Amino acid sequence: MKLSPNHLKRYKEIARLLWKYGRSDLVQQIAAANDFDPAESGQVDAGGTPEQLAADLEAMGPTYVKLGQVLAGRPDLLPEAYVAALARLQDSVKPFPYAEVEQIVMSELGVRISKAFSRFDTEPMAAASLGQVHFAQLRDGRPVVVKVQRPNIRAQIADDFEVLGEIATFLDEHTAMGKRFRFSAVLEEFRQTIQDELNYQREVQNLIKLGENLREYPRIIVPQPVVDYSTSSVLTMDYVNGRKVTTLSPLARLDLEAAPLIEELFRSYLKQVLVDGIFHADPHPGNVFITDDGQIALLDLGMVGHVTPGMQDNLLKILLALSEGKGEEAAEIVIRISERVEGFDPSQFRRQISQLVATRRDRGLDQMKVGRSLLDVSQHARDSGLIVPSELTLLGKTLLQLDEVGRILDPEFDPNASIQRNVSELMSRRMKRDLSQGNLFSSLLEMKDFLGSLPGRLNRIMDAITDSQLQVKVKAVDADVVLEGMQKIANRITAGVVLAALIVGASLLMQVDTRFRILGYPGLAIVLFLAAAAGAFYLVGSIFLQDYRSRKRLRK
Incomplete structure (x- = not known):
């Protein structure tokens, strides 16, 4: 190529x-x-x-x-x-000129900035790789921020x-x-992640969706968009008056109720991942604000992760296994949900993960970073020959960033203990969701179909038994290995029978007097005794050697 x-x-x-x-x-x-x-x-x-x-x-x-x-x-x-x-x-990141901002906003909204906003600051509040943010006020005085995409960025x-x-x-x-x-x-x-981030209409939907999902958490704020003032290249949303967690002074942290704040933040992310199936995937400290009234605001929802119900179950099991220090259990789940490439060694991978988790457990579970552990598990999986699902890596990155935010706000925060505290509630909510009215009706319909067809199926089975037509097909796993083992057993039994026959035959020939003698005994009988002895030594030696090799292979 x-x-x-x-x-x-x-x-x-x-x-x-x-x-x-x-x-x-x-x-x-x-x-x-x-x-x-x-x-x-x-x-x-x-x-x-x-x-x-x-x-x-x-x-x-x-x-x-x-x-x-x-x-x-x-x-x-x-x-x-x-x-x-x-x-x-x-x-x-270096900002781009205001003249270009003005041109983009006017082109996207269809009106001049002075008509749409009573105030629009020319200096950006922040500049990122794909766009920059300006403070503004709507005509009704509502403070907002306007995110404007960089010119010609898509091409x-x-x-x-x-x-x-x-x-x-x-x-x-x-x-x-x-x-x-x-x-x-x-x-x-x-590429898909950046494509999503370039479409501000998608971020509008993310803001609305996560705002609804996190409404039950009073300490968590998701700024809502102004839909009429938002397009694919311009996003207008509520202004959050606060500071990044990285800029908080030690004195300001003392005034915060840090422990319940970070606990609620962590619990809200567990709910996003393990219950809602959609989560803010970029909570680095630059995107987490502390408001003036002591709440947490989540910004920049262009990057979100999606988790299917089946993957939610597996991620929950991995999180629990890591938080409880069960490395081998976590390794088994990762193997089950990953794609194997040539050369993958399951035993070696299990040992690596068990050793990784044991080492960190020895330092204390309260010191184990769950996000970092997930990323390390993903790295070991790649090195061992596994292609892990992207959801696992994305969750690891997200939890690692949460760990960082948590340790800034509350150095004593223990994410492992938080997982164990909230898992019961999460499981209960998962079960309630699965028992929704739609799922219940679907299960009832399946049960109705099953019960309706059951008599006919039983009649067919009974008729087949009566007419001696019932056949059972067994698909053996590793059939060649099983057959080889059975053949070895049959060979050993056959060898033992032959050796026993030689010994019995030699004993009978001892009574027959012949001219051919060895050490004064009938020669043919002695030959059979010697052949039986040699065969017995060989059989016993091969059994011990094979058992030794089997034990050695298992230890590896």
């Missing part, structure tokens, strides 16, 4: 970045397949600093800034120093993903790392 010539310039920038940060092997493999000299991309010696990586990604454009933001929440993929350096991309991101897609496909087809990590699938998930 060759890269498109139209993307060669962009590839050189990516190649330079890979080379600079220690992935020259990947650059050389791609270059060799495309008759390309890696030196043309202006590579420098490997050894770029974490701060330089953040600056390099920022210089390459919004797609790579967003990639850096995602990597900042994945300590399982990057060293801690790089995660810390990339974290600044979550808060500090630029589409072009960047075309380049990255070619490189990811090449790596998947030609490198061992690509075959294991499946870069194309990961990139497609990343």
Whole structure:
């Protein structure tokens, strides 16, 4: 596979970045397949600093800034120093000029800013990779914030993903790392996430949905959108008067009721994931505000995760297993829900996870970060040859960010204890949801169909038994192994019978007087005795040797 010539310039920038940060092997493999000299991309010696990586990604454009933001929440993929350096991309991105903001808002809303708003600040409150936020007031005096998408961002991101897609496909087809990590699938998930974030209408729906789901938590606020003032590129929503949790001073934290606040935040996220099936997937400290009246506001709902009911059950079991220090149980569930690749060793994976959880349990369950543990489990799974569901990794990243927020607000907060405290309520709510009126009627209809067809099925079975036509088909698992074992047993029994016959025959021949003698005894009888003895030693030795090998294999 060759890269498109139209993307060669962009590839050189990516190649330079890979080379600079220690992935020259990947650059050389791609270059060799495309008759390309890696030196043309202006590579420098490997050894770029974490701060330089953040600056390099920022210089390459919004797609790579967003990639850096995602990597900042994945300590399982990057060293801690790089995660810390990339974290600044979550808060500090260069804004674009107000003239472009004015043009985009007027084009999207169909009116001038002065007609739609009584106030619209020219300086942005914050700038992100895909857009920036301005404070404004509606004509009725209601304070709002207006998020405006960067100009021409969609075309630029589409072009960047075309380049990255070619490189990811090449790596998947030609490198061992690509075959294991499946870069194309990961990139497609990343592309879909950004596509969703670029559609502000989808974020409007997310704000409304999560606002309804979290209405029962008085300490949690989800700002609601102004639907008439929102389009796919402009989002207007309630203004939240507060501060990021990262900017709170120690004195301000003392004035907060931190323990119940973070407990309610954690409980609300468990409900989102394990009951509602839709959750805010980017709660990094830059997106969590503390309001002036001591509530928590969740911002930037462009990235949400979705969990199916079946996956909810599995995620709940994994969370419980990790929170209780049961590593082997967690490993079994991960194996069951993941896709296996060639070379996967279940025993080794179970040992790794058991050791990981045991090590952290020895430090104290109150010190175990559930999110970090989930990401470490995902990393071990990938290294062992498992393709884990994306929901598991996304949940790990989300809980890790919650851990960080929790430890900022309340260093004594124990997420493991919170999971165990709230699991009973979660299970009760899951059962009530499953016993909804629609599900109950569906179950009753299935029971009606079953009872209605049961007499006819029983009659057919009884007729088949009466006419001697009943057949039972058994599908054996590992039938070849079972047959081989039965054959070995039959061989041993046969050998024992033959040896017994030799001994009995030799005993009878001892009574027959012949000229052929050995040590004064009938020669033929002695020959049979010796053959029986040799056969017995061989049989006993083979049994002990095979048993030893079996025990050794099981210990591995």
